[in-house]
Amino acid sequence: MYYNLDSMGAIAKGLDSFYRDCAITVALKISDDSCKMDHYEKSVFMLLYKHIEKKSDFFEADVFDLIEQANTSPSATIYADIKKRREAAMDFITRPKMKAFKSDIRDLLSE
DSSP, X not given: OOOOGGGHHHXXXXXOHHHHHHHHXXXXXXXXXXXXXXXXXXXXXXXXXXXXXXXXXXXXXXXXXXXXXXXXXXXXXXXXXHHHHHHHHHHHHOHHHHHHHHXXXXXXXXX
């Protein structure tokens, strides 16, 4: 399935704080390669992440730099930090709510 990415900016802008935290968590999972999505889906969700407002009620502000570092100069230290943060985020978010987030984004991109 391919999505209409023209609305990505508007979708990202409309995300509430919880869904922004979901988008950040997915970006962490993609950055350390623990995400099981295919390459296209990963690129779609990273595009969403790139469009979100860079603020969070759950994560410390340095999470955005961490994701950038993982994508530009990955290291075992960075991956260990990502793993700790994404596991804490998934405990907070829960699997069912993360699945709902991804489904909602896919639906919005399919309209």
